[in-house]
Amino acid sequence: MNEVQAKKQIESLRNEIAAHNTAYYLEDAPQISDFEYDMLMKELRDLEEDFPQFTDVDSPSQKVGGEVQKSFTPIRHPRPLLSLENAFNVEDIGAFISRLAKAGIKNPLFLVEPKMDGLTLSVTYRGGSFFAAATRGDGVTGENVTANAKVMRAIPRKLQKELPYLTVRGEVYMPKAAFAELNAVREENGEALFANPRNAAAGSLRQLDPNVTAARRLEIFFYDVIDVQGIEISSQSRMLKDLSALGLPVNPEQRICHNLEDIGAYIVEMTEKRHRLAYEIDGLVIKLDDIAVRETLGATGKFPRWAIAYKFPPEQAQTVVEDIIVGVGRTGAMTPAAVLQPVFLAGSKIRRATLHNEDNIRDKDIRIGDTVLIQKAGDVIPEVVRVLSDKRSGTEKEFAMPRFCPECGSPGVRLPGEAVRRCINIDCPARIYESIIHFASKKGMDIEGLGPGVIRRLLDEGLIHDIIDIYHLDKEKVAALPGFGLLSADNLFRAVEKSKTRPLKNLLFALGIRHVGEQGAKILANTFAHMDDLIATDQETLTAIPEIGGIMAQSIVNFFGEENNLALIRSLAEAGINMAGETQISGQTGPFWGLTFVISGTLPGLGREEVKALIEINGGKTSSSVSRKTDYLLLGENPGSKLDKARELQVKTLDLSGFLLLLEGEGAHA
Helix, strand or coil: CCHHHHHHHHHHHHHHHHHHHHHHHHCCCCCCCHHHHHHHHHHHHHHHHHCHHHCCCCCHHHCCCCCCCCCCCEEECCCCCCCCCEECCHHHHHHHHHHHHHCCCCCCCEEEEEEECCEEEEEEEECCEEEEEEECCCCCEEEECHHHHHCCCCCCCECCCCCCEEEEEEEEECCHHHHHHHHHHHHHCCCCCCCCHHHHHHHHHCCCCHHHHHHCCCEEEEEEEEEEECCCCCEHHHHHHHHHHCCCCCCCCCEEECCHHHHHHHHHHHHHHHHHCCCCEEEEEEEECEHHHHHHHCECCCCECCEEEEECCCCEEEEEEEEEEEEECCCCEEEEEEEEEEEEECCEEEEEEECCCHHHHHHHCCEECCEEEEEEECCCEEEEEEECHHHCCCCCEECCCCCECCCCCCEEECCCCCCCEEECCCCCHHHHHHHHHHHHCCCCCCCCCCCHHHHHHHHHCCCCCCHHHHHHCCHHHHHCCCCCHHHHHHHHHHHHHHHCCCCHHHHHHHCCCCCCCHHHHHHHHHHCCEHHHHHHCCHHHHHCCCCCCHHHHHHHHHHHCCHHHHHHHHHHHHCCCCCECCCCCCCCCCCCCCCEEEEECECCCCCHHHHHHHHHHCCCEEECCCCCCCCEEEECECCCHHHHHHHHHCCEEECHHHHHHHHCCCCCCC
């Protein structure tokens, strides 16, 4: 490649990588796999090394992470959060160890940890109490996500030992099971799916509404101390023990290695074990254990010289699309799936892959008979990555989404703005089957023993036809079913009877109201004293509830506007199902319940909207002006005239540290 060609290719790669960075870091919607991205970056770095005259400090190869979203206030990190140089094979790791030897590091000890596929987060504690949290951002400045991190149960509010100051680095992730559940709900609702658990975690944490974050299951493992006062850290292995002793979650999967042979053996072990982990990892991080030795080595502008990240090779496989079938969910969503030639991938044999919707099939030009590349997104949901069009023979058949439901023959309708086509027949057998499964599920009415297989048999035998029939089953007929017997029938009937006493939140979830998940059902049950009160409410009243948005409110009103749904609720009430809501009002148990705050001045490290969200999540209210009804004036820098008004009315004042103490429940109502 000559100089002109190299310059053109470098510019093309920089533009392509920049576009992918925007999709990955700002939009949480990657367009290519991590492996493909790594290969693009490697090609760019190799070209820039071969043609140093085209070196540019603004090149993606010289930057860490992505930009900071303008919707979040920036936080500057105590020290830069660097990325890691990648290794794609044992030879690359050997070269890394050789560089250490040339630098005079003899007999190095390594701490090898799983490389979590999540979102980097720095968390600061002051006086042992949670103070602030920020994403990595560009490595120097991150996004202030304090309000969202505050609602993550995995992040402790207080350390087990009080330290003057501590900033730690961790990786926020979404467990595989939670990721699968979230995408299943989004697919039913016609919403865009998250590409993998990493993007689901990032999209959940970087929300302007902390209630969305709180409703999703996010976990974190901490692995680095960015800055600290009060303890001395001598090694990575000691650091992890100290973090765990402070009450901070640490990944138990870690290994001390003495040489390349040890590291290679651990790679083999974890390559197989990764599929049994509850979370996604995409490699291993190899670090020098001795902190003092690290200090002597330092870092380049982007990478520390004392660590390297081994990346697992992409787990993809080629197979053939033998057919495309369409399933129907409880909301009528018609979802296409590829029937594949069986292929072994990521620890299991794959026979089907989701195709999501008709737009995805069209955009990827997937045809019956195509040879395709598949992968497991988050090791959970097999999906088709792309078609290997060079393998086409001409016998492949284009797929057309059916205009009628494959189960009942009713029209399939695609509403404006939705990617999903839906069967509009509420009596569709497939919809009824899926609705009963959802109704009886653990988060619904929790009817033990009434799983998908039993429901299928009861429907096939004509013993039930819809949800209400569950409560009018004939015990003798159930006991007479092959393989059932009187004991099994008794157990099922006891479980059905027990379900009648479930809280209203379970019933609201079980009804399958669109956009109302577990958290939404809980909020409604805590707000309304009885199902009748909820049925009678209007959209304006619903949207006045802080946690209920316009789309959810409209969906609730639409649901209770359907006579079929009202008839079901009446029948359930007649069968003895509990319709009473919780006695407490939403937020009543929070430390700020019943309290009104006024915020004045600039709060260091926190945005005004984030503080408001923290107050409201914990049961309080905010006001723009000080009055006799004000309980606390929260003071920042340059508070202005509101402080004078507070003194005049004898309103209590507090600074940010005092506010955080109240948030822990220490004397808020004293």
